[in-house]
Amino acid sequence: MSKVTIKPYESPAGGWGSAQSVMRHVGREGVARVTAALPHQNKTGGFMCVSCAWAKPADPHPAEFCENGAKATAWELTTKTIGPEFFARHTVTELLSWPDHDLEEAGRLTQPLRYDRASDKYVPVGWPDAFVEIGRELRALDPHAAVFYTSGRASLEASYMYQLFARLFGSNNLPDSSNMCHESTSVALPKSIGVPVGTVGLEDFEDTECLLFFGQNVGTNSPRMLHQLQSVSRRDVPIITFNPLRERGLERFTNPQSPTEMVLGQETRISSHYFQVEAGGDIAAIMGICKALITLDDEAMAKGQPLVLDHAFIREHTHGFEAFADKARAASWKEIEHHSGLKRADLEETARIYARSQATMAMYGMGLTQHRKGVETVRMLVNLLLLKGNIGKPGAGILPVRGHSNVQGQRTVGIAEKPELVPLDRLKELYGFEPPRWEGFSTVDACEGIVKGSVRAFIGLGGNFVRAAPDRDQLEEGWRKMRLNVQVSTKLNRSHLVTSEISYILPCLGRTETDQQATGPQVVSMEDSTARIHGSRPVATPISEHLRSEPAIVAGLAKATLDPNPKVDWDAWVADYSKIRDAIEATYPDDFKDFNQRLFHPGGFARPLAARERKWNTDTGKANFAVPEGMTSHGLDLTEDMLRLITLRSNDQFNTTIYGYRDRFRGVEGTRMVVFVNPDDMARLGLAEGETVTLVGESHDQVHREFGGLRVVGYDIPKGCIGAYYPECNGLVPIWHHAEESKVPAVKSVPVSIRKSGNGAMQAQPG
Ligand SMILES: Nc1nc2c(c(=O)[nH]1)N[C@H]1C(S)=C(S)[C@@H](COP(=O)(O)OP(=O)(O)OC[C@H]3O[C@@H](n4cnc5c(=O)[nH]c(N)nc54)[C@H](O)[C@@H]3O)O[C@H]1N2
Ligand SMILES: Nc1nc2c(c(=O)[nH]1)N[C@H]1C(S)=C(S)[C@@H](COP(=O)(O)OP(=O)(O)OC[C@H]3O[C@@H](n4cnc5c(=O)[nH]c(N)nc54)[C@H](O)[C@@H]3O)O[C@H]1N2
Ligand SMILES: [Mo]
Numbered sequence: 001m002s003k004v005t006i007k008p009y010e011s012p013a014g015g016w017g018s019a020q021s022v023m024r025h026v027g028r029e030g031v032a033r034v035t036a037a038l039p040h041q042n043k044t045g046g047f048m049c050v051s052c053a054w055a056k057p058a059d060p061h062p063a064e065f066c067e068n069g070a071k072a073t074a075w076e077l078t079t080k081t082i083g084p085e086f087f088a089r090h091t092v093t094e095l096l097s098w099p100d101h102d103l104e105e106a107g108r109l110t111q112p113l114r115y116d117r118a119s120d121k122y123v124p125v126g127w128p129d130a131f132v133e134i135g136r137e138l139r140a141l142d143p144h145a146a147v148f149y150t151s152g153r154a155s156l157e158a159s160y161m162y163q164l165f166a167r168l169f170g171s172n173n174l175p176d177s178s179n180m181c182h183e184s185t186s187v188a189l190p191k192s193i194g195v196p197v198g199t200v201g202l203e204d205f206e207d208t209e210c211l212l213f214f215g216q217n218v219g220t221n222s223p224r225m226l227h228q229l230q231s232v233s234r235r236d237v238p239i240i241t242f243n244p245l246r247e248r249g250l251e252r253f254t255n256p257q258s259p260t261e262m263v264l265g266q267e268t269r270i271s272s273h274y275f276q277v278e279a280g281g282d283i284a285a286i287m288g289i290c291k292a293l294i295t296l297d298d299e300a301m302a303k304g305q306p307l308v309l310d311h312a313f314i315r316e317h318t319h320g321f322e323a324f325a326d327k328a329r330a331a332s333w334k335e336i337e338h339h340s341g342l343k344r345a346d347l348e349e350t351a352r353i354y355a356r357s358q359a360t361m362a363m364y365g366m367g368l369t370q371h372r373k374g375v376e377t378v379r380m381l382v383n384l385l386l387l388k389g390n391i392g393k394p395g396a397g398i399l400p401v402r403g404h405s406n407v408q409g410q411r412t413v414g415i416a417e418k419p420e421l422v423p424l425d426r427l428k429e430l431y432g433f434e435p436p437r438w439e440g441f442s443t444v445d446a447c448e449g450i451v452k453g454s455v456r457a458f459i460g461l462g463g464n465f466v467r468a469a470p471d472r473d474q475l476e477e478g479w480r481k482m483r484l485n486v487q488v489s490t491k492l493n494r495s496h497l498v499t500s501e502i503s504y505i506l507p508c509l510g511r512t513e514t515d516q517q518a519t520g521p522q523v524v525s526m527e528d529s530t531a532r533i534h535g536s537r538p539v540a541t542p543i544s545e546h547l548r549s550e551p552a553i554v555a556g557l558a559k560a561t562l563d564p565n566p567k568v569d570w571d572a573w574v575a576d577y578s579k580i581r582d583a584i585e586a587t588y589p590d591d592f593k594d595f596n597q598r599l600f601h602p603g604g605f606a607r608p609l610a611a612r613e614r615k616w617n618t619d620t621g622k623a624n625f626a627v628p629e630g631m632t633s634h635g636l637d638l639t640e641d642m643l644r645l646i647t648l649r650s651n652d653q654f655n656t657t658i659y660g661y662r663d664r665f666r667g668v669e670g671t672r673m674v675v676f677v678n679p680d681d682m683a684r685l686g687l688a689e690g691e692t693v694t695l696v697g698e699s700h701d702q703v704h705r706e707f708g709g710l711r712v713v714g715y716d717i718p719k720g721c722i723g724a725y726y727p728e729c730n731g732l733v734p735i736w737h738h739a740e741e742s743k744v745p746a747v748k749s750v751p752v753s754i755r756k757s758g759n760g761a762m763q764a765q766p767g
C-alpha cells in the first residue's frame with residue numbers, strides 16, 4: 001500500500017487522470033493480453049464489458065470503453081495465476097488476514113479446489129469428484145435449505161440454466177445481486193408503470209430537453225454514459241443533479257477519446273444545477289418540486305394561462321392524480337426543507353426548468369434504491385415524470401442505471417425468488433416437471449437463514465456474498481456452520497475463505513476468454529440498462545486449461561444433483577449454446593423472438609416494453625401515482641447523536657473487487673479507511689482532521705456493531721451525513737435495516753454515531 005495522501009482533486013472526470021489510470025492498470029496486468037482485447041470491448045461482434053451495464057451504441061467510438069471498463073478487463077485478463085502451489089503455501093487462516101485487494105490481486109484461480117480442514121488449506125480436486133460430492137450433498141437436503149445466488153455477471157445462457165437447475169431441484173431460492181441493488185426499482189416500476197425496467201433508450205438523449213439526475217455516480221460507475229451527458233450538455237440542456245456529494249463526473253468531463261479536448265484541456269460542464277440533498281432526503285426534495293409544479297399549474301389555471309401539467313396525459317393515462325396532488329399541496333415547505341436539506345427557492349427553480357421542458361428524463365442509482373423507503377422514493381420520481389407525461393415519448397422516461405453487466409438480463413430469464421415473476425407453467429410444459437410455487441429467499445432472507453442455521457447450502461454463481469451482504473460478523477458465524485459452500489469464481493475472495501463444513505471453489509472462464517465446446521467456440525449474451533440484448537464473443541486465450549465455462553459448471557452440478565430428465569439435455573446445451581438460446585426463446589417468445597438470428601444486431605435488439613408504448617400493465621390499467629407515507633427516504637427517527645452513514649464506492653473498485661487505493665476524484669490515496677465528515681459536524685463532535693475514530697451502530701437491537709480505525713476527512717457532505725467505503729463498513733448494517741417492500745439493504749442511510757479513539761477497543765480490519 002502506498003503512502004496516504006488526502007488532498008482535493010482539481011481535474012475533470014475523464015481526461016489525463018483517466019488515461020494514466022488505465023495505463024497503470026493495463027501495465028500491471030500483462031500488456032499484450034489486455035491491449036489485444038480492448039479494441040473489441042462493447043463493439044458489435046466483440047465482447048461486452050464485464051464492468052457496468054450501460055448501453056452499447058450501434059455506432060461505437062474507436063475505443064468504446066472507459067477507465068473502469070479497461071481496469072475490469074485488465075483485472076480479468078491478468079497473467080497472474082494462483083494454482084495449487086499458492087494454496088499449498090498459504091493456509092486459509094493466513095489468507096483470511098489479507099485485504100480484499102490482495103486476495104484478488106494474487107491472480108486468477110486455475111483449478112477446482114476443496115477445503116481440507118486437517119491442513120487448513122484448499123487442495124486440488126478433479127471436476128468429476130467435485131460434482132459428485134456436491135450433488136450428493138444437495139440431494140440430501142431439503143430444497144428450502146439451499147440458496148442459489150447469482151452475482152449479476154453471468155450470461156443469459158448460464159443464468160437460464162442455473163434457474164432451471166434450482167427449480168428442477170425444487171427451490172426458488174434464487175436471490176441475485178439485484179436484491180442488494182435495483183430491486184427497489186423492480187418492485188416500484190411495475191406498480192407505477194407496469195414494467196420492471198427503465199423506459200429510456202440511447203436515442204432519447206438526442207431529444208431530451210431536461211435531465212434529472214438522482215443518486216448515481218456516473219463518472220465512476222457508468223462512465224461511458226458521460227458521452228451522452230456531454231452531448232446533452234453541449235445542446236445547453238439543463239442537467240439537474242441531486243446528490244449529497246459533489247461527485248466529479250457529475251460536475252465536469254474531458255473526453256479521453258477526443259485528442260482536441262485532451263490537448264487543449266477542454267472540459268464540458270455536466271450538471272447545470274447541483275443540489276446536495278441529505279442522505280435519504282429525496283422524497284422530500286421531489287415532493288417540493290411536485291408541490292411547486294402543481295402550484296404553478298393551479299396559478300395558471302386560475303389566471304386562464306397555458307397549463308403546466310400535461311392534463312390530457314394525466315386524464316387518459318394515469319390513476320390517483322388527485323390524491324397525490326392534494327398531498328403535495330398540503331405538504332409544508334418547512335418540512336420539505338427540513339427533510340431534504342434543500343432550499344425552497346432551489347426546488348422551485350427546478351420546477352420552473354422542468355415546467356419548460358417538453359421531454360424530461362430522470363435517471364437514478366443506489367442513492368435512491370438503497371434506503372428503507374427505496375421503493376416509495378422510486379415511485380416518487382415516477383410521480384414527478386407522470387405530472388408532465390414524461391413516460392412513453394421521445395426524449396423522456398425513467399432510467400434506472402443498472403450495476404452489474406447482466407444483472408437486468410438475469411431477471412429477464414428467470415433468476416428470481418418471486419415465483420410470480422417467472423413463467424412457471426411454461427417451464428412445466430417445456431420440461432415436464434412441477435416447479436416449486438413457494439416464495440424463495442431474497443438476499444436478506446438468505447442472510448437471516450444463514451444466521452439462524454436454516455440455510456445449509458450456498459451455491460454462488462459469481463459474487464462475494466459474505467463481503468457484499470449486511471451484518472458481516474453474524475453472517476460469517478452462520479456461514480461457518482453451513483454444510484456446503486460452493487463458489488463459482490474467477491478470483492479468490494472472502495466468501496471462499498470463510499469456510500463451511502464442505503467448501504469448494506470452482507474456477508470459471510471469464511467472459512473475455514474463448515469458450516471452446518464440442519461444436520466449436522461459443523458466444524453468450526446479456527441485457528444492458530436500456531433493455532437491449534447483445535451477443536458477446538470472447539477474444540482472449542483462457543488463462544488455464546482446467547477452467548470450465550459457467551454453463552458447463554451449471555450443467556455439471558445439475559447432472560450430479562438431479563435425476564435424469566429426457567426433456568433437459570444438459571450436454572447438448574453445453575455443446576452448443578445456441579440451443580440454450582432456443583430454449584430461452586421457447587420460454588419467453590415475445591422477448592427473445594429470433595434470438596439466435598438477432599444476437600449480434602448493432603446496438604443490441606430491444607425487448608418490447610409496454611410502458612414505452614403507453615400501455616400500462618398495472619392493477620388499474622393506468623400509470624399509477626403513489627402517495628408516499630412519510631416525507632423521508634431514510635425512514636429513520638433521527639436523534640441528536642445519530643449520523644446517517646452513506647456507504648460509498650471509490651473510483652478504484654468494482655464492488656468488493658478492490659483494484660487499488662486511489663479514489664482520485666475524492667482526493668484520497670493510499671487508504672480506504674477514511675470517514676468523510678462535514679466540517680461543522682467535526683467541530684460539533686470535537687473531531688480533528690486525520691484523527692482516528694470508530695463508527696458505532698445506533699440501531700439499538702441486541703447486537704453491538706462497531707467498526708474502527710477510520711481516519712476523519714473533512715468533506716463537503718451535508719450535515720448529519722457521513723460517508724465511508726463499502727464493503728469495509730458492511731458490519732455496521734443490520735440485516736433487518738432494508739427497504740420495506742424490496743428488501744434491499746438500506747446502505748445509504750445506516751444509523752451510526754462516531755466514537756473518538758482512546759475510549760474503548762479499536763477493531764483493526766484488513767484494508
Ligand atoms: N467502477 C465501478 N463501476 C461500477 C461499480 C463499482 O463498484 N465500480 N458497481 C456496479 C454496481 S453493481 C452498481 S449497482 C452501480 C452503482 O452505481 P451507483 O448507483 O452510482 O452507486 P453508488 O456509487 O453506491 O452511489 C451512488 C451515488 O448516490 C449518492 N447518494 C448516496 N445517498 C444518497 C441519497 O440519499 N440521495 C441521493 N440523491 N444520492 C445519494 C452517492 O453520493 C453516490 O454518488 O455501479 C456499477 N458500476
Ligand atoms: N454497504 C454496501 N453494501 C453493498 C452495496 C453498497 O453500495 N453498500 N452495493 C450492493 C450492490 S449494488 C451489489 S450489486 C452487491 C455486489 O455483490 P456481488 O455481486 O456478490 O459482489 P462482487 O464484488 O461484484 O463479486 C466479485 C467476485 O465475483 C467473482 N467474479 C468476477 N467475475 C466473474 C465471472 O465472470 N464469473 C464468476 N462466476 N465469478 C466472477 C470474482 O471471484 C470476484 O471476487 O453488493 C451490495 N452491497
Ligand atoms: Mo449493484
